[in-house]
Amino acid sequence: MDSNILLEELQSIFRDILDQPDLVLTRGSNANNVEDWDSLAHINLVTAIEKRYKIKFALGELQELKDVGDMIDLIQVKLAAK
């Protein structure tokens, strides 16, 4: 899946989970520069992404992610392996 489409879809998921309808997500977005992206919200985001794309993350994979761009890359790897 194209990374720009993925970013757009993730933006929709983030807006819903974080209750920020105007949130603009970029590849550089991370928990430090997105308001209310705390640990519980993070679990909710990961869960929503797993459901949306029918993929599973390992804890180690998630711990290596620095930002949304890394998440997009990981999702693409997971989707390609399906």
Added chain:
Amino acid sequence: MNEYRWSDIHLGLKHEFEATFSAEDANAFAALSGDVNPLHVDEAYAIDAGFPGPVLFGMLTSSLYSRLAGVYLPGKYALLQGIDLDFSSPVHAGDVLHVAGEVVFMNEAYERFEIKATIRKADRKLVSKAMIRVGFHGK
């Protein structure tokens, strides 16, 4: 009380139980929550509004979802993280409520699972349905 840990949880794991609330329970809930809406505590008002008696608070009957997670699924080590809840029909004091929940999603990375749960009356009429997100404490 169950003492399930993450390794005990699997898709399809179920639990169910029954419960009943009294008018005294509703009054106690009104006092605790401060929700003194007459539909829930004033019989004459509720009848005038078209109900056979005071309607039990939705949040009171929904407290059974807390019991489902905290006592049964997974029980002792539960850490309730969220509930999406919809109400479908009113409940009155004395109604027997049947609570049922089933594990429908597991997040391996963060060891959190989701329970699809319902509360139904004795005639199987749906009272409410919920998606409950539960993790663990005390690992």
